[in-house]
Amino acid sequence: MGVSRREILMLSFFAPIWFPLSRTHAADEKEPLFRKDAFPRSIAVLKEAFVLEMVATRNYVGYSRKALSESYPNIAYLFIAFSESEKIHADNYRKTLLLLGETPEIPTAGIDISNTKDNLQKAAENERAKITHFYPEFIKRLQPEAHDSSVVSCMYSWRSHKQHEAEINKILKYSERYFGHVAKKIEGMDLHYFVCNNCGSTLSKPPEIPCTICNYPMKYYRNIDRPS
Numbered sequence: 001m002g003v004s005r006r007e008i009l010m011l012s013f014f015a016p017i018w019f020p021l022s023r024t025h026a027a028d029e030k031e032p033l034f035r036k037d038a039f040p041r042s043i044a045v046l047k048e049a050f051v052l053e054m055v056a057t058r059n060y061v062g063y064s065r066k067a068l069s070e071s072y073p074n075i076a077y078l079f080i081a082f083s084e085s086e087k088i089h090a091d092n093y094r095k096t097l098l099l100l101g102e103t104p105e106i107p108t109a110g111i112d113i114s115n116t117k118d119n120l121q122k123a124a125e126n127e128r129a130k131i132t133h134f135y136p137e138f139i140k141r142l143q144p145e146a147h148d149s150s151v152v153s154c155m156y157s158w159r160s161h162k163q164h165e166a167e168i169n170k171i172l173k174y175s176e177r178y179f180g181h182v183a184k185k186i187e188g189m190d191l192h193y194f195v196c197n198n199c200g201s202t203l204s205k206p207p208e209i210p211c212t213i214c215n216y217p218m219k220y221y222r223n224i225d226r227p228s
Contacts, residue, residue: 081193
């Protein structure tokens with residue numbers, strides 16, 4: 001996964017914070033409690049990110065069920081793997097908010113489900129928005145307070161979403177006109193997805209090295225079960 005100029009600039013700003021913590025994410029609950037009034041901007045960002053990821057989790061579960069109903073089990077599998085990744089992102093935000101004395105509210109908004117072709121397009125658009133808008137903005141807003149856990153969690157999610165977009169784009173590349181043909185080819189593949197339980201990194205093959213996003217050992221990856 002390539003690193004863009006925007007990402008290099010962000011990484012260089014947060015390197016003193018992020019890299020020493022890549023193996024000691026504050027969500028492991030070793031970080032001391034802080035006065036929540038000391039990090040109002042971080043709390044606001046975490047709450048927004050939590051809602052964003054919870055909504056995405058529900059959407060992907062819905063997309064998966066729709067794909068199964070339309071006889072696209074491999075596409076359903078892709079969606080369910082992404083839902084597991086999004087759930088990890090949301091849980092990281094929830095844990096950090098709890099450490100800051102805040103309890104996030106579970107969003108109640110309904111999910112937006114169409115046919116599988118349209119759901120793939122919506123998923124790609126949502127992933128792209130997170131990569132180019134939401135997370136760069138979140139990280140920018142976190143800079144004044146530089147709360148370690150908040151920064152690390154957002155960086156994990158941002159890079160994980162780049163993986164999601166890449167996987168979706170593999171399907172969308174030729175599917176605008178020839179979705180049936182592309183979907184048939186995908187359904188003939190032997191797919192397996194693996195998600196890192198620490199950061200949500202999503203791979204389409206077994207990991208051979210520690211997680212490239214959070215640097216946790218390979219044992220933190222789990223093979224995602226197929227939906228049924």
